Amino acid sequence: MKILSLAIALALALPAPLWAQEAAPTATVERATPAWVATSNGYANALLETEAQFNPESVSERGLTQFDGLATDLGPDVDQRRRAALVKAKADLQAGLARERDPNVRQDLQIMIEAVDRRIEGIDLSQKYERNWTDAALRVFDGEQALLQEQIAAARRPKALERLQRYVGLWPQSTSIFDQARARYEDSKGAGKLEPTRLEVEQAIANAATYVDGVRKLYQKYPQPDSDAALAAFEQQATAYAEWLRAQVLPVSRTDPKLPPELYAYNLRQVGIDIAPELLIQRAQAAFMETRAAMQQLAPLVAKEKNLDARDYREVIRALKRDTIPNDQLEAEYRKVIDAIDPIIRREKIVDVPTRPMIMRLGTPAESAAQPAPHFRGAQLIGNTGEQGQFVLPLGNPAAGKEAMYDDFNYPSAAWTLSAHEGRPGHELQSASMIERGVSLARALFAGNSVNSEGWALYAEAEMVPYEPLDGQLIALQFRLMRAARAMLDPMLNLGLIDRPRAEKVLMEDVVLSKAMATQELDRYQFRSPGQAGSYFYGYSRIMELRMETELALGERFDRLAFNNFLLDQGRLPPKLLAEAVRTQFIPAHKAGAR
Template identity: 55%
Template sequence: MHRTASILALALSSPALAAAAPLSASTDRAWIAASDANTRLLLEAEGQFDPETISQNGVVAFDGRASDLGPKLEARRAAALAPVRAEFARRLAATDDANVRQDLAILIGAIDQQLERDRLNRRHFLAWTDAPAAIFEGIKGLLDEQVAPARRAEAVELLRRYVGDWPGTTPLVDQARARFEETRAPGLLGPTRVTLDRALANAETYAKGIRDMFKEYKITGAERALAKLDAQIAAYTAWERATVRPLAREDFHLPAEVYAFQLKERGIDIAPDALIRQAQIEYAETRAAMIALAPRVAKEKGWSQTDYRDVIRRIKQAPVPDDQLEASYAEVIRTNESVIRREHIVDLPSRPMEMRLASAAESAASPAPHMQPPPMVGNKGEHGVFVLPVGVGGNDPKSAYDDFNSRAVQWTVAAHEGRPGHELQFSAMVERGVSQARSLYAFNSVNVEGWALYAEAEALPYHPLDGQLMALQARLLRAARAMLDPMLNLNRISLDEARRILTEEVVQSPAMARQEIERYTARAPGQAGSYFYGYTRLLQLRVETEFALGSRFDRLAFNNFVIGLGLLPPDLVAKAVREDFVPAMRGDAPAASNQIK
């Protein structure tokens, strides 16, 4: 139903949410325990079908249990969620606590979105599963350096369940095949050809990655299951080539109601045309800033080329070697942190930030830099980890990435994925305390990616000149995403023209441009615009708050307050700022000590 990195967005049109009370700034945190007790009902219901996600979120009772892809999955899930939703509605009517009511509305909205997603899937799509990727992600959730050794041992049981070597279990690949056949009907859409081909190409990498993880963490007792897994993945990919690939589609366009749902799920609550128009303005303004800055970078470097495209290409010609990347990023992270403290941008934890390079299998699953969130339930001191893929693309030079390994680009990548971006946002939820409803079920890409892009903008003025240019390039990409994703899905631009814009105007590598287009058309249609839209919503709120407070505005206090809210949609963040933060800063209301500093 959800993963922390791709969790359900909140249904902004939900009647329950519309009736929710404003966020309280009270220092009384007892309501969190009451809210978390409500959330446990939903976690337990979800755990029947997707226990790996619940385990990764920190609920150890689900360690070692495997996904259910059995017959009539959607109907069984609806039957399991219906009494939970009814109970939430009853509790919503019975409680006067504003925060608990808000969280109950969030949980009801999450259930409604899951049921709507299931309805759309049944109506439009064949139920194909990338089983090797699912198995890899499930095992990776337990075999991680931040997972306690006792929990890692449960990976053996999980693997045995995946391959059908545990009493009463059926191999996941067999369940996936049966589920596909169960949903076969004329007119239903198969996976896109590019998605299926990517899954087939990565299957062996996932299998090797699983074996490598058991070896790395010295987990014994898995050899027989690993041998079965290798054979099952080989048989599954052969079946996919014979049965699924003939039904795969070249046309990536989604049914209109599906694309509309995807946008709403990500937190984009405006029409695609409005998003495109706003992004076009940002694209032009950012490009103008790059045109002005590039000659200064060229002069500093002693280069004759002054066009921003040429300057970026020259910057990319000096990559940091893979074996020095981690140390180079660590130095950039330390410098960024010093600036954040000196300039009073936002409060930082006293502990160092964690960063590592990705394995080959992780890079295949997530080929761009990303933040691996910590468990949000029962956290024992685990922290988010900034993960940087390297060596993605194979032997073809056109498949190599040059987008994340120059020194100049590291400044903004570290600010986005680390501090003051994603890592700090998730750290704040763990360390300052926020309800599980807000950390797990109020997630939306607009909030999360909007904060990270806002964090880039907060850090940008303090980067070296070439770092500022690359930060603007990253912003240009986010504006391009907000144009190209809806334009491609609404059939208003060709794939070739979108690729040209990304490679020639935004100056992305061909590999990165290919990944971007796959994101818009196959991996996550509708999601790419969330960066720009979330950034603009937060930036507008920032300026509105500056005008409301005048000389009393405090950037540090504002940023601490926003990041202390947890993962809420923009409308609820704005409500909290207007109704809690602004009065508190004016002296009209008491400030919450854990939020306003």
């Protein structure tokens, strides 16, 4: 069920919401919670509890610990039951909207109502178009890792065993998630419904053993008494499920990954892209050409500084990649760059940053199978007492083959822009701001989507470029070229305007990605999360448009530090609401303050 699985994946990828939190000891700025935020969060908590009936793992990961031991409901008629629960939740929110008068609470209620509408629409479209299939072993690994990690309080970790026992049917009155997934697939038969793609089924089969090993390693690191039976059951059931996928699902899987236009359009709206895919392609093509030209202008300067026998940007990047950082030194080398970035941010008055160090670590094999791209894993924001998010760097992409390793991130030039994006002033800072700036739950979660989160992170990259070494600047432009390629190739593939081999050629030859990274990109466009990849470019473009509008309105009164702090103060508002806040609050305040 691609729509719902995408919605869940996005929810897990975003930092958790703020509700009834304790003040974090690492906060840079401590602020009292306004009364309207407490009121808004009361409504949001009720909506979260509705979601917890069906996806308790995602709500638990946000910090609502009463759901720690519970597991996903894939049981009979789950879509109808979830839809009915959402309809009721919407009615409750509408009743609140009718009686609330505070404009901030009203805006948050409207945000939540729109979020519920999108979820209901997603259920309806999925039932219309798709067979409900689940990569159940991946779901188990994700659910277990959410509780068995360093940034989770030790007192919560024992609930991982209860969750695992529920996953495998050993908990009283529970049913194995693997049995539920099989039944759900069979029950969703229908003429013309889309089967899963062959590539994603093949990956689920190939990765099952990796997820089993990943869960075993979690229990070795965080031992739980009497876990042997559940671990053995998980291995047996995951192996049997992979064989069932091979025998029953793979033969009928589809080789053409294109989605029906109505389904793809929904995916774009779900991640926050509110323009037609054809217009997105057009804008991205122009940006691709401009960025490539800028890279070609910079490449000879980098070659001269590094004494490289190359002039074309492709040759220069390939030469820079040969300065490989060994795996056992990667964290230390990235730490040097990360530690150098914070003083630059403060010196140049880009945005306020906390004094505590951020966390960066390498991904495990199971994490790399589950999420083969560099990513930020947010900490809980409900009741956060100092837990931090983590910048996770994978070493390879299992889908590209056992020998296919990335060469895109393990050399010094790449560490600058990747650290700015996943760390500061990108995802890590935006995530921490959800705690430290007292953002309402509606604006931290229900307003959130890839356009505003990835748009901020790409904007953060751009803010850092002038202060990076020349080779770091070239790779920053390369990554920006990749984001333009995403916004161009994702819709082109899904609209049938380009085929996978040609798209791969663009990524490997023009963007200069490794085979493993190009495979990850194409899988992302075609089945991991169709439509999401364009959100980086689109979100960045909208922030840059708003920045230019603000600079023109304020002239010499424009204050970059104040502007960037104001953006973080708004949480994860989508572009239209963010622009409204800047126009009605930031610009008037700074015009008045300058008199």
